[in-house]
Amino acid sequence: MTIAHFIAMAAAFALIFAGGASGQTKDSAWPETAPPKLALLVYQTFPLDKAAASGKALAAAARVCANLEAPNSWIVMDSVTGEPEVLSFDPFDSFAHVNKAFAEWVPIYAAHPELAKAQEQIVGALQSQRTIIAVRRDDLSYRANRIDLSKARFLRVLEVRLHPGHEAEFAEAFQNLSAAYEKTDSDLWWVVYQVNVGTPSPAFFAFVPMRTLAQNDDLLNIREKLREAEGEAAERMQQIAREAYAQTESNLYAISPEKSHVSKEFAAGDPEFWTAKPQASTKSPIRKKKEKQ
Numbered sequence: 001m002t003i004a005h006f007i008a009m010a011a012a013f014a015l016i017f018a019g020g021a022s023g024q025t026k027d028s029a030w031p032e033t034a035p036p037k038l039a040l041l042v043y044q045t046f047p048l049d050k051a052a053a054s055g056k057a058l059a060a061a062a063r064v065c066a067n068l069e070a071p072n073s074w075i076v077m078d079s080v081t082g083e084p085e086v087l088s089f090d091p092f093d094s095f096a097h098v099n100k101a102f103a104e105w106v107p108i109y110a111a112h113p114e115l116a117k118a119q120e121q122i123v124g125a126l127q128s129q130r131t132i133i134a135v136r137r138d139d140l141s142y143r144a145n146r147i148d149l150s151k152a153r154f155l156r157v158l159e160v161r162l163h164p165g166h167e168a169e170f171a172e173a174f175q176n177l178s179a180a181y182e183k184t185d186s187d188l189w190w191v192v193y194q195v196n197v198g199t200p201s202p203a204f205f206a207f208v209p210m211r212t213l214a215q216n217d218d219l220l221n222i223r224e225k226l227r228e229a230e231g232e233a234a235e236r237m238q239q240i241a242r243e244a245y246a247q248t249e250s251n252l253y254a255i256s257p258e259k260s261h262v263s264k265e266f267a268a269g270d271p272e273f274w275t276a277k278p279q280a281s282t283k284s285p286i287r288k289k290k291e292k293q
Helices: 003-013 048-065 095-111 113-125 167-184 215-221 223-230 233-244 285-292
Strands: 038-045 075-079 086-092 128-142 154-162 190-197 203-210 245-255
Touching: 038 095, 048 075, 048 086, 048 113, 086 095, 086 154, 095 113, 128 167, 128 203, 154 167, 167 203, 167 223, 167 233, 203 215, 215 223, 223 233, 233 245
Parallel strands: none
Antiparallel strands: 038 086, 038 128, 075 086, 075 245, 128 190, 154 203, 154 245, 190 203
């Protein structure tokens, strides 16, 4: 939880109860590393000339928190596609957990000036930020109870913004999509979240955790099987996309363990990755190519 996260939470907290949390939950095969019931998503952008310094400050803050009793965890990711940005995925069990963390961070910042210094550098470098709180919807997901986030190296993120009043149609479309995935018995599991606060119109996120980029090939290869599995529902799903979806965006993010802070139980799912010494930063091949143009 950076100061930027802390300020964002303070701004959003007054609105948390504006919408109701809905959705079904199922027992996970890996409770400590399962997708959380609530996700606080913080998107941050930094000027290119401050990107390296802000990255070092994020890593420094995570190192300080590794020796503290931090009230919550966060997984930081760097964009591979789309605009250069940092996405922090902060897991929470409930809104009460958000409230508790909010209160506990106040004395932590006051007692640890080295943490405050790192966070001042982050806030000073910020170009923009948006914060979203979303609720897990297992009824719209595909085998979400099998997802182990500790094994992920990349996260594919689909954001769907709807025209107001079309939430039921979205639910219908994704229930059909989940049923089609079940027929193919795909091992590309994904979880859906419904935005509770933080967007101007109704919105949902679908997260696909990936261990390697090669799993994107699996998504391409399964398309024909999915069309067959969707059957008569395919036409209805296309109709819903035309009439209900206001905007969609799909991007890929690379998880940065050195900038993240996770519990010991979470890190135990893949200690070699989560406790490894930070490597020299590398830009994605996609972005390198783009910068040369």
